[in-house]
Amino acid sequence: MGRSQGGHEIRLWTQVKPESTILAEVRLALGSLKTTRVFRNQVGLAYVGKPPHLTPVVTGLATGSADLIGWHHYEVRPEDVGKKIAVFTSVECKTQDGRTSPKQVNWLIELSKWNAVAGVVRSPEEAVELIQTWQPK
Numbered sequence: 001m002g003r004s005q006g007g008h009e010i011r012l013w014t015q016v017k018p019e020s021t022i023l024a025e026v027r028l029a030l031g032s033l034k035t036t037r038v039f040r041n042q043v044g045l046a047y048v049g050k051p052p053h054l055t056p057v058v059t060g061l062a063t064g065s066a067d068l069i070g071w072h073h074y075e076v077r078p079e080d081v082g083k084k085i086a087v088f089t090s091v092e093c094k095t096q097d098g099r100t101s102p103k104q105v106n107w108l109i110e111l112s113k114w115n116a117v118a119g120v121v122r123s124p125e126e127a128v129e130l131i132q133t134w135q136p137k
Contacts, residue, residue: 016095022122023067023093029124030068030091036131038070038089064103066090072117072131088116091130096122 023040030038043060061069071086090111092104100108100120111118117134121127 019093019095019098022095025124026091026093026121026127029128033131036072038068038091041065041067041069064107066092090116090118091127092120094120094122
């Protein structure tokens with residue numbers, strides 16, 4: 001981001017929040033909603049044991065699955081008996097410049113096909129909007 005002053009460009013640096021900070025803020029914002037519960041989904045690979053007998057341990061749901069997973073309850077309409085149901089919810093947190101991997105995009109597409117609440121957010125406000133504007137298809 002630059003601004004010209006007297007023929008000289010002045011660079012304005014804004015501090016970019018790390019993804020971990022955005023993730024923590026989103027967890028707090030979604031945690032304040034009575035209709036939503038999300039949990040950290042840490043995808044990774046670790047090894048346990050002592051060399052040379054190491055055993056790989058995969059964590060998280062699946063490669064490409066979102067940072068936060070859980071549910072959002074949706075009150076079924078009267079024609080649907082009027083019960084509340086949990087709708088699978090998957091929230092991927094990114095920085096303003098953060099990009100989703102192809103596997104993350106595939107995860108979100110597959111969930112959307114099944115009418116889940118799924119999306120990429122870059123702030124707590126976007127996360128709350130994702131939840132509150134979701135409608136069944």
